[in-house]
Amino acid sequence: MLSTALPVSAREPPSAAIINPELIRKYSVPGPRYTSYPSANHFSPDLEPVAVERALREDNETSASPLSLYFHLPFCESRCWFCGCNTVITRRKAEAADYLDVLVKEIELTASRMDRRRPVTQIHLGGGTPTFFPPDQLRRLGEVIEVQFPNRSESCEFSVEIDPRRLTEDHVVALSEMGATRASLGVQDTHPSVQLAIHRFQPHALNQQAFDWLGDHGFSSINVDLIYGLPLQTEASFSQTIDAVLALEPDRLSVFGYAHIPWIKPAQKIFDARGQLPGPETRLAMFLQAHRQLTAAGFVDIGLDHFARLDDTLALALKNGTLHRNFQGYSTGAEASLYGFGMSSISATRDTYRQNHKGLDEWCKSVMMGQLPVERGWRLTEEDQRRRWVIMALMCTRRLNFQEASDTLGVNFKNHFRAELERALPLMDDGLIAANREGLYVTSAGSPLLRVIAALFDEHFRSAGGHSKVI
Ligand code: SF4
Helix, strand or coil, rough: CCCCCCCCCCCCCCCCCCCHHHHHHCCCCCCCCCCCCCCCCCCECCCCCHHHHHHHHHHHHCCCCCCEEEEEHHHHCCCCCCCCCCCECCCHHHHHHHHHHHHHHHHHHHHHCCCCCCCEEEEEEEEHHHCCCHHHHHHHHHHHHHHHCCCEEEEEEEEEEEHHHCCCCCHHHHHHHCCCCCEEEEEEEECCCHHHHHHCCCCCHHHHHHHHHHHHCCCEEEEEEEECCCCCCCHHHHHHHHHHCCCCCCCEEEECCCCCCCCCCCCHHHHHHHHHCCCCHHHHHHHHHHHHHHHHHCCEEEEEEEEEEEECCCHHHHHHCCEEEECCEECCCCCCCEEEEEECEEECCEEEEEEEEHHHHHHHHHHHCCCCCCCEEEECCCHHHHHHHHHHHHHHHHHHHHHHHHHHHHHHHHCCCHHHHHHHHHHHHCCCECCCCEEEEECCCCCCCCCCHHHHEECCCCCCCCCCCCC
């Protein structure tokens, strides 16, 4: 079985990206984000190959690896029309208590099959809107996590997604009592006209208030999510949004390109009907502007959509070659087995992925019948594992050393991936990738197109369906 540890030979951070708009125009096509390989839309409903119970048993046997826990809290009070998450829209707060009852049962069902002496190094509450849950419900969840997973490592990173519109100071206190010290705030855009066009009205004072409360209650790292490519945005207006957010002094920013997939998310059809989406050139201008503005403000381009302060642990991990990638994006955590709880959540062990039922009813029914509520999954073949290693090496270190890859993967890298290296030639000619006898690396011009470069090694990526454009 292949090690999932990434190469540590990359000791130098990539130089600051010198972005070439022409190359982005030429190569920006829909592609996977590589939070997993294969990407989640490739998972199969045929669970026999995954053999869920066996996967859990085998994961216990690799007991050296730590645990990463993800809890999906799916409720939102209203739908943001751009949203691509798995959510349940409701104003009935009673839903939270009912959901939590089932979630606790799922945690117990799964935890009883796990070796819980393994240290927990990461905990993440995602959504939906975790603070849809009243503070006391969050405290209850915190107690269950504590009881079921008592071996929390001292450096455990406990993070939570925050919607500043649905936050009270008591929520922050409850989250802090649970052990959370990291928050990721959904802001997206600070302009009222854009906010109305996306059905998400969020006065900037709420963002400031969230920062103040989180700071007062010991949160040491705050990330802000922004989206470019939304209706009515312009390069100038998005630049103002970035300025407004920088004034809050976040530690990290995620600047995502809006993913327009109305065939999967029907609420997005309203954007087509209104004709307010910016065109590809404006999208590109916003991407370039964000990059210029954030790097000028001292943020390091971590890769894809992520930026972090120079002294942030993500920036240090990039520098040290210890960056990882999981379903939350880039991470500093050493390779851990991921256990997801709640509807639609994804779990990952060394050679399997498993996704829970995406429908609330199906997920509830399955748990109440005493089953692990898995709907789809994938067992990685040896070849999948090789390709995952290569893709994650590119995504996280932006380079490949041929000898190191050959030693790790148990094949002669250049022979095994001859076809892929040939497909890379045009990208080398265009200066996105540079190569010598020892290996190849992604150039600063290629950094914004990491997904395109990684896709060269993706055996499963056959069509554009379901993926968002790279820029
Ligand atoms: S609050 Fe977040 S998860 Fe909920 S609909 Fe809006 S963007 Fe989606």
